[in-house]
Structure formats: C-alpha cells, structure tokens
Amino acid sequence: MKDLKGIPAPDDPEAALAAVVAMRRRATQLELAAVIEAVRQGWTWAQIGEALGISAQAAHKKFTPQLR
Amino acid sequence: MGLLNAVRDLRTIQQLLTKAEAEALRAGEELPGPEHLLLSALELPDGSAVRAFERVGADSSALRKAIEAAHHNALAAAGLAEDDDGVEAPVERRPAPGAFRSTPQAQQVFQQAVALSKSTRPSRLRSAHVVAAACALERGTAVRALTALGVDRARLKAAACAEVGLPG
Numbered sequence: 001m002k003d004l005k006g007i008p009a010p011d012d013p014e015a016a017l018a019a020v021v022a023m024r025r026r027a028t029q030l031e032l033a034a035v036i037e038a039v040r041q042g043w044t045w046a047q048i049g050e051a052l053g054i055s056a057q058a059a060h061k062k063f064t065p066q067l068r
Numbered sequence: 069m070g071l072l073n074a075v076r077d078l079r080t081i082q083q084l085l086t087k088a089e090a091e092a093l094r095a096g097e098e099l100p101g102p103e104h105l106l107l108s109a110l111e112l113p114d115g116s117a118v119r120a121f122e123r124v125g126a127d128s129s130a131l132r133k134a135i136e137a138a139h140h141n142a143l144a145a146a147g148l149a150e151d152d153d154g155v156e157a158p159v160e161r162r163p164a165p166g167a168f169r170s171t172p173q174a175q176q177v178f179q180q181a182v183a184l185s186k187s188t189r190p191s192r193l194r195s196a197h198v199v200a201a202a203c204a205l206e207r208g209t210a211v212r213a214l215t216a217l218g219v220d221r222a223r224l225k226a227a228a229c230a231e232v233g234l235p236g
Contacts, residue, residue: 014207015142015145015146016146017207018138018141018142018145018209018212019142019143019145019146019148021139021142021208021209022138022139022140022142022143022146023143023146023148025095025096025097025139026139026143028096028097028098029096029097029158029159032096032158032159032161033156033158033159036159065162065164065165066159066161066162
C-alpha cells in the first residue's frame with residue numbers, strides 16, 4: 001500500500017482533482033484487468049459482484065461486453 | 069452548406085469520433101474526453117490540426133505521451149506515482165454497445181468545433197476547429213497535457229484559427 005499522506009490537500013483543488021482523475025483512470029484499468037483474470041480463473045458473476053460491491057447482474061452487464 | 073460539404077462533414081465527424089473512441093479504449097478508459105478528440109483530430113487527413121501545432125513550435129506527435137505524463141504527474145503530486153516499469157499496459161477496452169458516448173467536456177469541444185466550422189468558408193469541419201475548441205477549455209486532462217507539452221493554449225488557439233481563416 002502506498003503512503004497516502006502525500007495526497008494533495010483539498011485546499012489545492014487543481015492538484016487534488018487531477019489526482020482523482022488519474023486515480024480513477026488507473027482504477028478503471030485495474031478493475032477490467034482483474035475482472036478478466038477472475039473470469040479466467042472461473043469466478044462467477046456473483047463472486048465478482050460481491051468483491052466489487054455491486055450485484056451479479058450489474059457486474060455481468062458491465063463487463064461481459066469487455067470479455068474476449 | 070452545399071451537399072458535397074455536408075457529405076464531407078459527415079465523413080469527417082465519423083472519422084473524428086471513431087478515432088477518439090479508439091484512443092480512449094486503447095488507454096483503457098471508458099469514455100473519450102477532449103484529449104482523445106485532440107489525438108483524433110491530429111490524424112484527420114486535412115492536416116490543419118498538425119499545422120496549428122507546428123505554427124507554435126509544438127510536437128503534435130508527442131501529445132499521447134504528454135497525456136500519460138499529465139496523469140503520471142498528477143499521481144506523483146499525490147505521492148502515488150508508480151515506477152514506469154511497474155505499470156502494465158492497460159487492457160484495451162471494447163466499444164460499449166449502443167450510441168457513441170463521450171464525456172460532457174468532449175461533447176462541448178465537439179459542438180464548439182462544429183459551431184466554429186459554420187462560421188468559416190467553406191463551411192466544413194476541419195481538424196483545426198477541434199484544436200481551437202479544445203484550447204478554450206481551462207481545466208482537465210487535455211489542458212494539463214498541452215501544458216506538459218509546453219503549449220500556450222491561447223497561441224495554439226490563434227494558430228488553429230489562422231489555419232481555418234478565423235480571427236484568433
């Protein structure tokens with residue numbers, strides 16, 4: 001786990017929001033890579049949804065178009 | 069607008085949006101933003117976007133790297149920068165089914181570019197219109213990428229306008 005103490009203070013919104021965008025982008029990339037791997041390992045949509053805090057149906061709908 | 073220009077516009081718009089979506093998907097992002105429209109505009113065959121960058125002495129071919137640098141710098145400022153060696157290339161996403169979608173800022177840039185094209189003669193969308201419209205943004209990834217590239221947005225906008233015969 002990286003040290004989060006360096007996160008820009010909200011009183012520097014320019015830097016803080018840019019960091020949010022970059023983190024969100026990275027999270028989106030990681031999420032898809034991890035779901036693809038989970039499916040490859042035989043996880044069910046219920047298990048993936050549970051891990052992500054969404055329903056099995058939502059996970060299926062969101063990621064099925066991304067599976068090759 | 070003549071029929072020929074209308075057909076050309078449709079073709080240009082299709083190229084612009086399709087390529088912008090491909091740029092976003094390649095970067096592992098769900099929706100194209102203004103930075104992806106800019107990358108797409110630089111590949112449109114009319115070449116006016118590339119020439120606008122050249123007019124201000126900027127290397128348009130470095131924009132993709134500048135976008136990555138903008139994100140990297142934002143993470144670094146947060147103390148979350150990863151080593152370049154430790155970052156795997158993102159999985160390329162597949163297009164979501166349904167109609168074309170983009171961020172609201174990309175929609176704004178696209179609509180502004182089309183509006184600018186209506187005020188030029190010939191009234192036809194060219195890639196420099198997209199550059200000029202993107203330069204009106206004040207915040208976001210595209211702005212930070214242009215800054216990372218060393219581009220002054222006001223000068224680039226003036227150069228883009230000059231390319232299409234608009235007052236800067």
